[in-house]
Amino acid sequence: MAAAAPAQATLWASPQECAAPRVVVRPGTPEIFVNKAIDNSRLVKVADPRRRREMAVFGVTLALLFAMVMMYGWQHFSSIEYGYKIEQVKNQCDQLVEANRTLKLEQASLRDPSRIDAMARDMGMQAPQAGQVQRLDSDGLANPGSDVMARMSTVSVISAP
Numbered sequence: 001m002a003a004a005a006p007a008q009a010t011l012w013a014s015p016q017e018c019a020a021p022r023v024v025v026r027p028g029t030p031e032i033f034v035n036k037a038i039d040n041s042r043l044v045k046v047a048d049p050r051r052r053r054e055m056a057v058f059g060v061t062l063a064l065l066f067a068m069v070m071m072y073g074w075q076h077f078s079s080i081e082y083g084y085k086i087e088q089v090k091n092q093c094d095q096l097v098e099a100n101r102t103l104k105l106e107q108a109s110l111r112d113p114s115r116i117d118a119m120a121r122d123m124g125m126q127a128p129q130a131g132q133v134q135r136l137d138s139d140g141l142a143n144p145g146s147d148v149m150a151r152m153s154t155v156s157v158i159s160a161p
């Protein structure tokens with residue numbers, strides 16, 4: 001029983017023991033920084049021709065690889081750009097075809113003889129009398145675009161008073 005008594009005494013600390021300052025111990029060694037001047041003026045770099053040749057070959061290989069990648073990228077992006085341009089021209093062509101169709105419909109509606117007749121009557125014009133209209137005949141022409149020989153029809157002479 002005597003061994004149990006000291007163990008109980010350590011469980012409870014006295015107020016003087018609680019007020020004692022604690023010392024913090026950090027693990028490891030403390031770091032000390034020392035500024036040390038190093039003189040490298042007597043060191044001379046030895047040229048290694050094999051290493052220099054390897055670096056030159058590596059640089060040229062890297063430059064060729066870069067050039068090939070850039071050429072591929074340039075071709076790829078230019079083909080994409082040309083695709084967009086082709087699509088834009090196709091859309092413009094479709095718009096022009098639609099505008100042409102609209103204009104042909106408008107031309108056909110404006111050439112309608114009944115419309116022209118109605119507009120002429122609204123302006124106060126009258127239908128032509130018999131003999132007033134002279135039609136240009138094309139019955140002697142085999143091809144409308146061929147040359148035509150001039151001919152003279154009946155001529156009336158009017159004398160001056």
